[in-house]
Amino acid sequence: MNKIDMYSVGLTERFVEEAKIYEGLNTGRISSQYKDLYKVITAAGELTAEISGKFRYHARAMSEYPAVGDFVMLDRTDNSTGNGVIHHVLTRKSAFARKVAGTTNDMQIVAANIDIVASQSRRAKFSNRLRKI
Numbered sequence: 001m002n003k004i005d006m007y008s009v010g011l012t013e014r015f016v017e018e019a020k021i022y023e024g025l026n027t028g029r030i031s032s033q034y035k036d037l038y039k040v041i042t043a044a045g046e047l048t049a050e051i052s053g054k055f056r057y058h059a060r061a062m063s064e065y066p067a068v069g070d071f072v073m074l075d076r077t078d079n080s081t082g083n084g085v086i087h088h089v090l091t092r093k094s095a096f097a098r099k100v101a102g103t104t105n106d107m108q109i110v111a112a113n114i115d116i117v118a119s120q121s122r123r124a125k126f127s128n129r130l131r132k133i
Helices: 013-019 053-058
Strands: 026-034 037-042 045-051 071-074 084-089 095-099 107-112
Touching: 013 026, 013 071, 026 045, 037 071, 037 084, 053 084
Parallel strands: 045 084
Antiparallel strands: 026 037, 026 071, 037 045, 071 084, 095 107
């Protein structure tokens, strides 16, 4: 399996310093989410992971769950012995969020730790201009 340079997927010294608190766990970045399963990029490659029962019990809102782009602390770096288990989400530097559907006022994090967003209108008249948000 090829080694992945975690700095090439956005890991910074701020995240490395915060990760030192969680001794015995490995750092990964969420690349996609499928309901309760997550694809996580680690230094050893990509693996499938799920959140721990303790994490699920203590989460008070949807916005506390991992989102695409989050750096997380998990118990392994590969799927050789089953799915990885996510124990902590490192502090987000930014988040792209929306209100969840329904009458609750909870927020759903669409993406985290992002620097640039590109947006396109669905209108028929396409404009080549790109505006910074």
